[in-house]
Amino acid sequence: MKAETKRQRLTAVLVLLSTLVGIGACVPGQEPPPPPSQRLDVVVNIFPLRWLADRIGGDLVTVRTIEAEPHEEGHGAADDPLSEPDRELIRRADANLFAGNMSADLRATLEQWRRADPNARLYDISELNRLDLRPGPAELADDLVADRLDPHFWMDPQRMVVAADWVTTQLFSAVTLDEALKTNPDKYKTELEKRHGDVVIELQELDHDLNAALPEECRGRWIVPEHPAFMYLAMRYGLQQFAVSGLWSEDLPVQVRRQREKDLAKLFQADPRPAFFYTIDKDLSDEDRNQLSRLASEYGMTPGVLDSLEEEPAITGPDGKTITGYPDAMRANARNIAREFRCD
Template sequence: MIKKTLISTLLLLGTNALSNINVTTTIYPLYNIAKEVGTDKIKLNNLIPFGIEAHGFDPIAKDMAILSKTDLLISSGDLMEPWKNKIVSSLKIENKVFDMSKHVKLIEIEEKNHNEHDHEKDHNHNSNIDPHYWVSLNNYILMTKVITQLFIEKDPVNKDIYKENSDKYLQKIEALKIKYDTSLNSCKNKKILVNHNAFGYFADEYDVKQYSISGLTPESKPSAKVVSELIDLVKNEKINTVFFEEFASPKVAQTIAKAANVKIDTLRPAENISKIENEKGYGYLEIMEDNLEKLKFAMDCK
């Protein structure tokens, strides 16, 4: 009996050892899904450190070591990660890369909105596609389903665990989507001014006009003329809140809000979180729920 139990235990341990896939994600939304679906059945790394602005990230030697050992690299796409292809090629891990941007609904940038404030094209953004697709809850649902299937294909032994974790997480996403749908159907002024052009998918799905201080990346600095135009915009469009982002400088947003005598607040595109937030279990859904409350006030929703 003892011998039989020992054999069963060894077989179980062997199975678990084989089933721990080494997964690397590039940005936080992908990491959050992988963490929720994979739990302790995967070894998970996110390349961009917590608290770092995602657009300004460049891999270092430590990141190369992580990538060289990964079984699966889940990328958000070339537009957010212009550094990826050269590194993947040098490490010869092309067969381990999964590009999530090919599995979601993509939209084009509103060129009129981007150009009307006379911004230069952002570096490394050579396409008209908006790379911030995870801001759409519909896309986030797709991303969760895709990552679940990826894990099942890589590790069929733990298929039921991945499926159960995924179903639970999808229920939470769907519940939040219902909140968005019901809360934003009676807004009086569907216009927002944000730090950078990261909320296009949200704006597209809920018929919101998005204005941005900078372009596709928060590093873009508007000229004095643009700032003056944005102050007038806030006043003329009766925008009551100027939004900035936690991991980018709030100075320009503060200047505009003070001159226009309106509120200033954070609105997060969930590109990253802080280390403390991650340790406390504050993640994508919590960010999006907090965003909703701020958007309801900004757009005068009942």
């Protein structure tokens, strides 16, 4: 009898504790986040859009990235750029937020999908005029979007502010189309606008920090990256980019290659000299990497490192640990440029 009484008391205590925990989990005056079954499924193709959707959407979204890599042709069966898991993600998503830097096959597949299905929720930020995309270097080749524009807008924090506006608009549009969420759209609009404001402040602080890290007094102003993804970074902070990507391609006419090599040699005859940079990008061939190393050694230099951030950051911070967030990854890029230019 005594053992049974103890069990009953223990059960009562556990029930009371679980009730108190449940009460403590709710903040007075604040509704709990929607359960996973009522969250928006958001699909992206690059890391910067994932960062924006996660930060602005918060508990309202579940964000996934498709497997298809930006420059990879024929990811799925029969040279289909989309694997079947990718197709399923896109079909089920409440919003597919893409940037235009993708293989020509993938871009064509998505465009065909969008034309065939009027209800397809496929949105390409590269079509947004407010981004003010500019003509990119020819070396970007298939990376260029319509009108030969450079899609790497996220290399400029001010263009990321414009992208944050766009992502917020797309997420709220998805709310109004969702049966479970559209019953209280004002609530979600307020939440999205609050987090959007926080992200804009974060991006403005990043812009301030990059300006401070790359002052006009820097020793050099020309960067020579392995991959020409840094035009908007260069434009925003008074730098200029001379990319060597494709310089040794068999498709490049010999006369064009020789002229570009002469142009590069002329840059290195000036003072201050440019700075070489490897790009953290697993898609770049070892042959290009070896050629860049050879070229840099001719000028007595060892390349630094920049991260194009199309995929999850691979660049490291001062402590040697890999960075996970967009702002810190951009600060690391700026630090590496400043180090090569011997900025104060």
